[in-house]
Amino acid sequence: MSDVLDLTARLDAPPATVYRALTEPEALRTWFAEHAEATPDRFAFWGRYTPQGEPGRQRLLVAETDRLLRFAWVLDGTETTVELRLAEAESGGTTLTLAQTGVPTMAELMEPAGRRDGLHTLHTFWPLAIARLAEYVEGRELTPACDFSPSRPAEIRIEVTVDGAPEEVFESLVDPKRIARWFGWEAEVEPRLGGRMALGADGRIFEFEPGRTLAYSDEEGAIVRWELAGSAGRTRLTFVQSGFPAGEPDNAAQHEAGWLGGLAELKRLHTLGESWRPLTTEPED
Template identity: 50%
Template sequence: MTDLNDLLLLRAALPATPKAVHAALTDPAALRVWLAEYAEVDLPDRYQFWGRYTPDGAEPHQRVLHADDNTLRLAWTVDGVETTVEITLADGDDGTLLTLTQSDLPTFAEVLSDQAGPRGALQTFWSLAIANLADYVAGRDLTPKCDYTSAEMRASVLIDATPEAVFGSLTQAETFQRWFGAKVDIEPFVGGRFAMGGFDVDPGGVKFVEFEPGRKATLNFAGALTSSWELDGSDGKTRLTFVQSGFDVDNPPYPGWAGWLGGVAELRRFHEIPQWRTIWREMHAPGIPAEMLTIDV
């Protein structure tokens, strides 16, 4: 029996019936919208997705192990390692409770060391994919996907909220924790620290090198790596553009970039959905400190 500590586990409430979610999971045309560049499905024999939005996605590497109306189980070979993915659907209070697990993933520490290869991108690949699936079945605009073939990390979204409100959500620790689902400490000024996991975990944090309320903030990580948020308001809405640069272009930080994109999907819902409640019900990743996650369901 596989130890839970070796598994990625993501559980989310999706705003649609299990039948509608199952259709979105198994219709190749739908998959090409919310999941992958290419997809081919002919169950129970074939379920494949690949392309630039899939880690190690030059070719399809999935093999069906089981498929019915509520469960899809795949063998997925990533970077030469066979993993097992299982997606289950159940009735939930908010529509459908989707649970995804994947085996044989590197630990959180290995991902942070940049030595995990394409398997290190799978946790945030799935969190972004599920976030986009939630918006797809709700008929909402999707968040940009991570392109695992490109070293350009620039994306933008339109949020139905003022720049001041969006900027506050990005720079006020208590609010950031609500929508992002992870503990963070923030000192909101130039030279101030930003520490995912909190200052107890990362006392030095990263530093704000630009901080213009309602307009722009830039964080400087180790070396030349920077992450910028630019906000442009019009008619009560905000165009949020986010850029990551200064990294080794031969080893782009895809796990963090996809994780940020998945977070932005929840930021959009946080500001746009009345009586917002996070879609996430449970998250577990190998080696991630339990105190880092702050999902409040």
């Protein structure tokens, strides 16, 4: 079984700027991949920021300046097709639509077999990639890239800077409605020591200092910890998740990509305020 991954995003930059970011090697190496090559006849990317990041997995199919980029990408032995279309948005900027064939169905995603660093990663890989593309073309600080390499650490550690005081950012970590905006769905939260917290791990809060620290763990050994430090009206936010089973770095990578995409949206939420809208959307069923 296979499905098609469809995403749409609105970027505050003209199609020509977005197309250059998609097709110029130096730009690609900044926001997308550790290594990249792009010529009229070739489009390739590889390295530790790419799922199954060995070279030689892509093949250029179509490139239409400022409009379309289509390439084949082999993952888990399956050749998929990625299509990126650009159109000028009515309100200015660019509407980007992404479609990739051959991705797992939702049922397969919920019960993955074997490794998870190829096709099973795409639902978290692409939202993060689009978030970093938006940051690049809009001139904002890039959210860190995800490390998909086999030698990556077994835990997740991310540091980002968020516009807003620590107390404001902390509220976005414990208010279910705000969590739903940047993470994609509402979490269950009892904001107190010993309270329940279901966000990345479904467990109990064992550290709770508003504006400073939030930590919780589940019965299977997963631990999630948030630390906040403020300076000049901004917050340095450190996120750590540990407790992944030994020998499953690809599991940690898949989750890391998801967290990074969420944190990119958290940054947008605090930067844009009331004008915030989700960066990426999927078609409604």
